[in-house]
Amino acid sequence: MASSLSTAAISSRIFAASSSSSTSLLSLLRSTPSLSFSYSFRSLAFSSHFSPLLRRSTASVRSSGRFSTVASPRCAASDPNQLKSAREDIKELLKSKFCHPILVRLGWHDAGTYNKNIEAWPQRGGANGSLRFEVELKHAANAGLVNALNLIQPIKDKYSGVTYADLFQLASATAIEEAGGPKIPMKYGRVDVSAPNECPEEGRLPDAGPPSPADHLRGVFYRMGLNDKEIVALSGAHTLGRSRPERSGWGKPETKYTKDGPGAPGGQSWTVQWLKFDNSYFKDIKAKRDEDLLVLPTDSVIFEDPSFKVYAEKYAEDQETFFKDYAEAHAKLSNLGAKFDPPEIDALTQVTSKNFVAPEYPRKGCKLE
Numbered sequence: 001m002a003s004s005l006s007t008a009a010i011s012s013r014i015f016a017a018s019s020s021s022s023t024s025l026l027s028l029l030r031s032t033p034s035l036s037f038s039y040s041f042r043s044l045a046f047s048s049h050f051s052p053l054l055r056r057s058t059a060s061v062r063s064s065g066r067f068s069t070v071a072s073p074r075c076a077a078s079d080p081n082q083l084k085s086a087r088e089d090i091k092e093l094l095k096s097k098f099c100h101p102i103l104v105r106l107g108w109h110d111a112g113t114y115n116k117n118i119e120a121w122p123q124r125g126g127a128n129g130s131l132r133f134e135v136e137l138k139h140a141a142n143a144g145l146v147n148a149l150n151l152i153q154p155i156k157d158k159y160s161g162v163t164y165a166d167l168f169q170l171a172s173a174t175a176i177e178e179a180g181g182p183k184i185p186m187k188y189g190r191v192d193v194s195a196p197n198e199c200p201e202e203g204r205l206p207d208a209g210p211p212s213p214a215d216h217l218r219g220v221f222y223r224m225g226l227n228d229k230e231i232v233a234l235s236g237a238h239t240l241g242r243s244r245p246e247r248s249g250w251g252k253p254e255t256k257y258t259k260d261g262p263g264a265p266g267g268q269s270w271t272v273q274w275l276k277f278d279n280s281y282f283k284d285i286k287a288k289r290d291e292d293l294l295v296l297p298t299d300s301v302i303f304e305d306p307s308f309k310v311y312a313e314k315y316a317e318d319q320e321t322f323f324k325d326y327a328e329a330h331a332k333l334s335n336l337g338a339k340f341d342p343p344e345i346d347a348l349t350q351v352t353s354k355n356f357v358a359p360e361y362p363r364k365g366c367k368l369e
């Protein structure tokens, strides 16, 4: 049976590619200290709606090879105690590597292959961990994301009770929050695909420079079941990070804002403080602030298309509204196409934009406090 890439397998593939940046990443990976595992006997906070899950969990909760009879709200797909520990490890990783942006992009590119017109899982794509397989990492849109996988593979290796699908989304949401963004109402329990032949075909993610950017964005995001407000809110994630010509072909090799890092120097950012999540993406595009800041054709269209513009203007003015809409849209994106275990959460992936209400969203399933 095909299995996911182990740390060693990924490392050897990167080594085979033998670019200078990947070689340094390999060294980085090799030098990552194995972090000590601490198991918490404290059960997670939960409320009465977790009781069906609790019944399922009291028998035997696997935690990194150990067994416990401690009761905790249980996602069958991922162990909540391990999810919490993994989140702490992700926070440490963010502090040392400043990799917030690429972890956000990793989560988005796993989820963003979702096609609402396909019912069958995993053919419908979405947040199912398929992006760990080489065949999908090699899609042109995913250039550079092997670096993100390498950064979090040691955390995956440490927590066998957390699925890739959950870990990608946990890493992305944690990165947004740690960069100063809103708290995202996340749910966990996503099931992983198990083989490369379950990856989506290439071409489901957006291009940055299509002939008609507004039509293209609608074509891609409507296919995911997202609407104009969500397209604009999610585009605001570009307040973080940089584009690198050697990866996507977009952006300058370096600018005054990126030449010294933090993290690996270079690339062109959308904002001045590209590790801080705020509404400066909208403010800076509107003000045409600086030639050293990146504006992709799909970024500028949010201030040109009449429907997108309503939201872009609002977010440039009002960071609170941006944060609220972003958190809702990000949570929705993170669940697209996912098969949750326990399965009752699955119904929530079908919720349309119209009736999606973030505050009620976390009622079922496994929620990390």
Ligand code: HEM
Residues within 6 Å of the ligand: 100, 101, 102, 104, 105, 108, 143, 144, 206, 207, 208, 209, 217, 234, 235, 237, 238, 240, 241, 242, 243, 244, 245, 247, 248, 249, 250, 296, 298
């Ligand atoms: C609207 C359509 C979108 C297009 C055309 C687009 C395109 C791109 C491109 C070309 C890059 C540069 C990649 C590189 O060279 O390394 C990039 C980076 C990035 N994208 Fe998007 N993107 C889109 C939407 C999104 C969404 C919805 C999110 C998240 C919710 C997102 C998050 C990011 C982040 C955080 C980076 C920076 C990665 C880094 O610094 O390593 N993007 N995007």
